[in-house]
Structures are given as structure tokens and as C-alpha cells.
Amino acid sequence: MKFGVIVFPGSNCDIDCFHAVKDALGHEVEYIWHDTEELDGFDCIILPGGFSYGDYLRCGAVARFARIMDAVRTHAAAGKLVIGICNGFQILTEAGLLPGALVRNKNLKFICDTVPLRVETTDTPFTSLYKKGEIINIPIAHGEGNYLVDEDTLKKMKENGQIVFTYVDNPNGSMENIAGVCNEQKNVLGMMPHPERACEEILGNTDGLRLFESIIAAVESESVISAQAVKNRHTGTRRKSAMETSRSKPIAFTQKEELLHD
Amino acid sequence: MKAKVYVTLKKSIADPQGNAIQNALRKLGYTNVEEVRIGKLIELDLGDITADEANAQLVKMCEGLLANTVIEEYKFELC
Numbered sequence: 001m002k003f004g005v006i007v008f009p010g011s012n013c014d015i016d017c018f019h020a021v022k023d024a025l026g027h028e029v030e031y032i033w034h035d036t037e038e039l040d041g042f043d044c045i046i047l048p049g050g051f052s053y054g055d056y057l058r059c060g061a062v063a064r065f066a067r068i069m070d071a072v073r074t075h076a077a078a079g080k081l082v083i084g085i086c087n088g089f090q091i092l093t094e095a096g097l098l099p100g101a102l103v104r105n106k107n108l109k110f111i112c113d114t115v116p117l118r119v120e121t122t123d124t125p126f127t128s129l130y131k132k133g134e135i136i137n138i139p140i141a142h143g144e145g146n147y148l149v150d151e152d153t154l155k156k157m158k159e160n161g162q163i164v165f166t167y168v169d170n171p172n173g174s175m176e177n178i179a180g181v182c183n184e185q186k187n188v189l190g191m192m193p194h195p196e197r198a199c200e201e202i203l204g205n206t207d208g209l210r211l212f213e214s215i216i217a218a219v220e221s222e223s224v225i226s227a228q229a230v231k232n233r234h235t236g237t238r239r240k241s242a243m244e245t246s247r248s249k250p251i252a253f254t255q256k257e258e259l260l261h262d
Numbered sequence: 263m264k265a266k267v268y269v270t271l272k273k274s275i276a277d278p279q280g281n282a283i284q285n286a287l288r289k290l291g292y293t294n295v296e297e298v299r300i301g302k303l304i305e306l307d308l309g310d311i312t313a314d315e316a317n318a319q320l321v322k323m324c325e326g327l328l329a330n331t332v333i334e335e336y337k338f339e340l341c
Contacts, residue, residue, distance in 0.1 A: 057302075058330055065327075094330065101332040103271070108278050148275060148333055173276070 001219040003029040004042040006072070006088075008063045013049035013086065017196045021046075024199035025212050034066040043219045044081040045072060047088025049141070049194060059102065059144045060090035069095055081125055081215060082188045086142055089180070089190030098183055098190045099157060100149030106173025110143040114205065116168040117179050117193060121161045124182055125218035126189045129210040135168060136207035138193035145192040147174040147181070160184055165191055263308040263316045267338040269329045270301030304328055316340055 003021045007014045014031065021029040032039070039045060053062035063069070069091075076082050076097055084092040092098040105111060114137050119130040130136065149157070154176065157163060165180035172192075180191030195208030271277050277299050284298040306323075308316050320338045329336040 057328070061327065061330065093332075101330055103275070103333055104278055106276070106278055108282055150332070173278075 001027060001043040001216060001223070002041060003027060003044050003046060004032045004039060005029060005046045005048055006032045006034060006068055007048075008034045008050070008052035008066060008091075010052045010054055011048050011050035011087070013194065013196065016194070017046045017048045017085070020196040020199040020208070021212065024209065025216065027216060032068060034063070034068045036068050037071060039068075039071040039075045042075070042080075044083065044215050045075055046196075047072070047082070047084040047091050048196075049086030049088060052087055052091065055087075055144075058090075058094065059087060060092075060094040063087075063091045064094040073097065076183075076188050079185065079187050081219065083126060083215070084188075084190040085194055085196065086145075086192055089192055090144065092188065092190045097188050098181060099153045099162075100147055100178075100181065102144050102192070103146045103148055104144050105142070105146050105171070110141075111145070111171050112139075112141045113171065114139045114198075115171055115193065117165045118168055120163045120166055123161055124164060124186045124189065124214075126182070126211055126214050127164060128217060129214040137198070137205060138195055138208055139197045139205075140171065140193045142172070142192050145172045145174065147178040147192075149175060157181060162186070164189060165193065263311050263313065264341050265306045265308055265316060265320055265338055266341060267304040267306065267320065267324060267328055267336060268301055269304065269324075269334050269336045270299055271333060272335050275333055313340055 005014050005017045018029050018031060021027050052060065056062055072082060073095070082092070082097070084098070089098070090102050093101050116135050117138050119127055119132060119134045119136060122128050122130055122132050162182050162184065163176070163178055164182050166177040167174065167179050170177045179193055180189060182189045195211040197203065198205040198208030199212065200206065279300040280298040283300065284295055287295045287298065308319065311319070324336040324338065325331060
């Protein structure tokens, strides 16, 4: 599978993400300049942390209009995976690909620390290899990580299992201790903590590794399903694959498969 | 046509910057200050268009970029 890391002017965690995927996970990854128009051939797109466009106006407000963002929308609408980390999360909320908004930390400080997170759901392509309720330690580094969303949307998000990570000790004032959320279809994830900085023993923390391994497992299972679906169509039969009967099948897969069979 | 756009956090949303400034003002002796809210002032020169056109443009600009209506509210004036 192939990851793509989008580089906006002012991104500064793009190299960390690239390194984690290439060297810690041994998977194919490419940088994608923000002025690019297409994302063909990529399975998972990472919007990295940093200060895109100097955080002018609001964090992520200008990056949202970058040419690449139309392709990110198309990629997400096709059920493919998108993950926004830190500034990437802020961009995804500004772009309307994720609900809510991120505002100034309650204590007004830029917080650089490693904090415990609770994995709230494993029913996403990003968290399937964690255990529900598991506590993992992931670094944070942000000044605007205070997550806000209106009550009605929050209620729907809870019902639909869109709260993915929460802080054990809320560092920034986020509503309901929220550290990471996904969209309704569960193929777009945004989180303030940096899993890409927790992928190697030498850095003293590998708790972020399983997030990327979950993505890889999800994409590789999907390609097995796609291949099987094509094969079945040719032979005129339709057997259930292991993934189809899996309890934790991400919605993104369902959509993809329906597309293939319709 | 020139315009001023004011963007502020919605009243329902806590403004930690405003609280910090309020505390600083109190330390300066202005103990009567009960609330401070921080916002943005954006000045625009819209060129040679009518007031109606400017009003229509400004609403779209605010909804589309200048304010994030999840957390902020806006008002503007032509001048």
C-alpha cells in the first residue's frame, strides 16, 4: 500500500510522518506538494502537523483552500483513508471533512508533552489493532487543541462512535476530553496528538505504531476484498470473505464493496 | 467601497485570552471590568462596487473564510 504526506507551506511534521511510514513501518510513502491536483494511486493520505500558511486568520483556515484539498475531498468521498494530525486535524475541521473546531488551549499555553490517551473505539480502520479502553501514551505539541462542537453534533458523534481518542487528564480544555474524532463513515480521522512521534523504541515509545499498522491492515484487507469481488464477478459467484463477516468491518469497506457489486 | 469586518468568539464559547486581559486590567487598577472579549478587525477595500453588492459579497466572505461559524460570529460595516 502507499501513503501520501501532503506538504503545505509551513508544515513541519511532514518529515516525521514520512520517516515513521518509511523507516519504522517499511511502507511506501511519497510527499505531495499542496499545489498537486490528483491523488491517484494513494491508499492513505496524511495531513501533517505544523503551521500551514503561518496559522493566519485561524489554524487551517487558509490551507483548506489549497488546490490539493479538492483531491482530498474526492479521496475521502471514495471511502479511502485520510488522517489529519495536529494542524492536519485543524485543516480537516476547517474544510468541513470533520465536525467541530479547535480553539486556543484553555490555559493559553503551547503544550509540549507526552500524555495518556484512552482508545474509545476500535471500530475504525485507524484503531482496530488497539484494545477498546486501552490507555496509550502519545506526544502532543499544540497551542490550539481545545476541541469544540455543538451539543447536537456531539450527541450524534457519540451515538455513531466517532469519538476515537480522549485525554485521560485533559490538557487543553477540550470538550468531553476529546483528542481525536472521525467522520460518520469512519474513513477520515483527525487527532491533535502525534502518533508518528511514537513509532520507534529508540524514541522510548512505540504506542503510535499500531495506528499505522491498523491502517495498513485495513487497506490490505480491502485490497483482498476488492480482488475477491472482481474474481467473483468473473466467476458469477459471490462468497463471503472473512472481512465481510468481521464484526469490526469499517464502514469505508462496506461502501467500497457495495460500489463494486452495484 | 471600504468595509470593516468584526469577528468574535460566540458568547457561548469561553475566551481565555479575554479572561487573561481582564485579569491584567484588574491588576492595573480597573477592578470594575467585568468582561473582556477579544476579536479580530478585518479592513477591506472592495473597489468600485455598490453597497448592495458589497453587502452580498461580505456575507459570503464571512461565511466562507473570514469567520468559522462553528465558533465565531461576525458583523460588518461599510465605510
